Amino acid sequence: MRYFKRIALATGLIAMAGCASMGDGTVAQKRQAILDMQENALSRLYQEKPDTRSQLRDAAGYAVFSNANINVIFVSAGTGYGVVNNNATGVKTYMNMAEGGIGLGIGAKDYRLVMVFHSQQALNYFIENGWTAGGNADATAKAGNKGASVAGEGYLGNVTVYSMTESGLALQATVKGTKFWVDQKLN
8 A cells, every 4th residue: 555655646746747847937938948849859850850841841730749757667657748830720739748657667758749640630639639548668768969769650540750759767668648738828
């Protein structure tokens, strides 16, 4: 029973810490911080996978998210934020994310997700519903440009997802759910 109380306490602390992921600042400053994060993530993606530039340009839209994830033995949790770009309308929708899962692992990592929506229906569904579920297995030992991580891409219907680790030390295999939702304060 003590073991489960520790897990619950750790998960609660992680969730509370993640709620402040954007920090202080005005709405305009927070939006700009998200757009700067997006620009850096896309620059890296284009450098590592040059064909993605045309993929994003020709898609219905795309999203870029920054996420911090912590895994403590059997429980993983993470929070983040990002922006969805509608290529047809030019509208940007600022969103938050939270994830939780179970599995084996230990560690923490900071990573970026780039989601490419290949249809307007997939883009609209994501903004309106935001749920995803899936598995995750990775090994990360990275700080800045030093170290390595196993990153990849996945395909979920009409969405392609690219994951890029920024930093962290983690070894994990989890089944998790992720909730994305519109940030009412930034839109």
